[in-house]
Structures are given as structure tokens and as C-alpha cells.
Amino acid sequence: MLKVLVASSKGGCGKSTIATNLAAYSALKGKATVLADADRQGSSSRWCEKRAELDTAVLPVDATRKGWQQRIPEDAERVIIDSGAGIRASEIAEFLDDVDVIVVPVLPSVVDLEATVPFLKDIAALPRIKKGKVAVGLVANRTKPWTNASQNAIAEIRGFPFPIIAQLRDTQAYSLMNGLGRSIFDYHSEIVRSHQEDWEKLLRWLKKHG
Numbered sequence: 001m002l003k004v005l006v007a008s009s010k011g012g013c014g015k016s017t018i019a020t021n022l023a024a025y026s027a028l029k030g031k032a033t034v035l036a037d038a039d040r041q042g043s044s045s046r047w048c049e050k051r052a053e054l055d056t057a058v059l060p061v062d063a064t065r066k067g068w069q070q071r072i073p074e075d076a077e078r079v080i081i082d083s084g085a086g087i088r089a090s091e092i093a094e095f096l097d098d099v100d101v102i103v104v105p106v107l108p109s110v111v112d113l114e115a116t117v118p119f120l121k122d123i124a125a126l127p128r129i130k131k132g133k134v135a136v137g138l139v140a141n142r143t144k145p146w147t148n149a150s151q152n153a154i155a156e157i158r159g160f161p162f163p164i165i166a167q168l169r170d171t172q173a174y175s176l177m178n179g180l181g182r183s184i185f186d187y188h189s190e191i192v193r194s195h196q197e198d199w200e201k202l203l204r205w206l207k208k209h210g
């Protein structure tokens, strides 16, 4: 069972978008998938409800409740945990015995980069991460590759203590599909396929750790 925690101290950076798309990808690959929602806002759980009637449904688990791990079915093959904004390194530590990898979305803006640096420093100091037992990957999200701002931000993120495992471009497809309980992996138009390519490196990275 591969367990992925999607987390950042920063709000609105794409945690739920990445968690739901990863969950859908895994379900579409035929894997029994759980989306554990550790955010009291419950957006990932609502996404699961909208998807419930599909063959590739994802089981929601309320991870804000004590003992939520016990509600993960034994046959689950993938568990994606979506955390809320404002999570601290000390709270990440509580998940660390349970997860294989952490995915941290980062928006390519100065304000977001500045807010994320202390969080990354704090998690880099956690023993299980220091020892390499839990891998951390950064996702540059909502990039506009043709802009100087995005290019400068990517250059800065390369200096962070963890690798960039994906650069996801900014597209309204994510919000449109999310509202329908869908993901970009549920569609096959040319434009959507080009956005699926943004995920290839991240999916290979997860496979390596799973």
C-alpha cells in the first residue's frame, strides 16, 4: 500500500487539486483508492461524493477524526491524504510513521516561495525525513512557463532541499473538473492530454517509492 501525504503550510497552493487528481489516476488504473481528508473544509470528501457513482469511485475517509487509520479498508492499495492549510512540521510528524512520501505544492510567486521556505526547512529537520525514510517531492503548481515570474520561481525552487517532481501548468481544467468529481485523467481531448504529460515525472517518482 502506497501512502502519499499532500501538504503545505500555505493555503490555496493546490493540495486538494493534486490529491484528487492522484486519487482519480490511481482509481482509473484499477487500484482500490482511499482519499483521506485531513482538512476540516472537506473539499476532498465532497469531491469523492460527486464521484461516488463512477466505476472509478474513490473512498473518502474523514482524517480529522481520531483513529481514522482504522477506517482504511485492508485491501486499499493507495491512500492519498489531503491536509489543510496551516499545517505545521510538528503536525506533519504525526503522519510520518504512516506515509511513504510527501508531495508539497508550491506556487511560483515570491509571496508563496517565501512562505514555503521555513516550512520546508522545518520538515527537512524531521528525523524520518532526514534519514530518507520518507521522500519529499515539490510540485511547482499553476506555472505559466512563458513568464519570467514562473521561470525565476522554478530556478529558486531548484535551490530548495527537495527535488521538483512536477511542473503543473495553470489551466481552468483543474477547477472545472474538480467541481464535477472528475480529474484530468478522466478526459482524453488533445488539450487535456497535454496537461496529463505534466504529471508523468511525478507518477514515475511515486512508482519508484511505491
Ligand SMILES: Nc1ncnc2c1ncn2[C@@H]1O[C@H](COP(=O)(O)OP(=O)(O)OP(=O)(O)O)[C@@H](O)[C@H]1O
Pocket (backbone or CB within 6 Å): 010, 011, 012, 013, 014, 015, 016, 017, 018, 039, 041, 083, 084, 085, 141, 142, 143, 168, 169, 170, 171, 172, 173, 174, 175, 176, 178
Ligand atoms: N494547476 C492549476 N491551474 C489552475 N488552477 C488551479 C491549479 N491548481 C489549483 N488550481 C485552483 O486553485 C484553487 C486552489 O486550489 P486547491 O483547492 O487545490 O488548493 P488547496 O491547497 O487545497 O487550498 P486549501 O489550502 O484551501 O485547502 C482552486 O480554485 C483550484 O481549482
Ligand SMILES: [Mg+2]
Pocket (backbone or CB within 6 Å): 015, 016, 017, 039, 043, 082, 083, 084
Ligand atoms: Mg484543500
